[in-house]
Amino acid sequence: MSLEQLRQFLLDSYSLPKEESDLMLSNFRLFEAKKNSQLLDCGAVCQYAYFICKGCLRTYFIDEKGEEKTRYIAFENSFVSAFASFITQTPSAECVQALEHSQLLKIKQADFYQLVDTYPTFAKLYRQSLEQAQVFATWRIESMISMTAKERYENLLERMPQAVLRLPNKHIASFLGITQESLSRLKARK
């Protein structure tokens, strides 16, 4: 069922024929993650990338006060990993967590790079995931550096309405770098 979803995604987005996607998909394993379960602890080396069939993942840091600070949130049909650690195979500064009960396809780092080196389509898929991640990260840094809380919230509503609709306030507030009280005030004003 979930493998079928990734196959369909590869067909729709990259016109990938079934024979080729079958070979690729044999490297993925189905994985159900319960709501709030931890997929990677901070300090561990990230060994997996995840394709989200259903659900939502986030990556977050823990600051010196022990508070969780969300960096990245992703929903269906995207690849998620603690990419900095996944790429460099060094301990991860960020953790990965399921924010909803999620159906995932997971793939080991070595298998992932084997696919990148073997299949131009997979290399393109990875490149485009990295491009999306770069656009996201630039937006994230821009919003932290040069936007007010109100602008950040409006920007999030525009770019990721699903986040505001599906996730509890505490994660949205963490992502925006504001308190839950400030978020409630911003929501009330809309």
Place this chain on the structure above:
Amino acid sequence: MSLEQLRQFLLDSYSLPKEESDLMLSNFRLFEAKKNSQLLDCGAVCQYAYFICKGCLRTYFIDEKGEEKTRYIAFENSFVSAFASFITQTPSAECVQALEHSQLLKIKQADFYQLVDTYPTFAKLYRQSLEQAQVFATWRIESMISMTAKERYENLLERMPQAVLRLPNKHIASFLGITQESLSRLKARK
């Protein structure tokens, strides 16, 4: 001279034979950028990527108070662009500027993607540039979210000693998100 440098880089890093690199390099143009010259204004669509043969480029945002906030700094043998705009071909939130007199090789966006689609080696080079950018952006966000000014400075010294050695305090302070006075105090303590 500078084309020779990119050719050497492609040979050293990707074992790319001269015949192939000649074909690729015909898409690049030599470009001298004076110190402090602007390569892209905020709000413009980024049409070029730059390979730095010699010198230093930065990308920065302008906050609501009109202050410049540096996001990214790069030195020799790296590709730089306002990638979010370069990728999406939408107006750029960040500007690009030469911080030193720089020798660059520039390539148009359409030609760049043509090379990515034609040459697996160039696709790999681009993918690895995006990976580096992702590692950098994650570090940048982590440092803003969860490090003290002192930790950010020490981290910068470790990761990019050239930045501290080669650039004026005002750019380092802007990158670290602190005042020049705070930076002087941190430097004095080392």
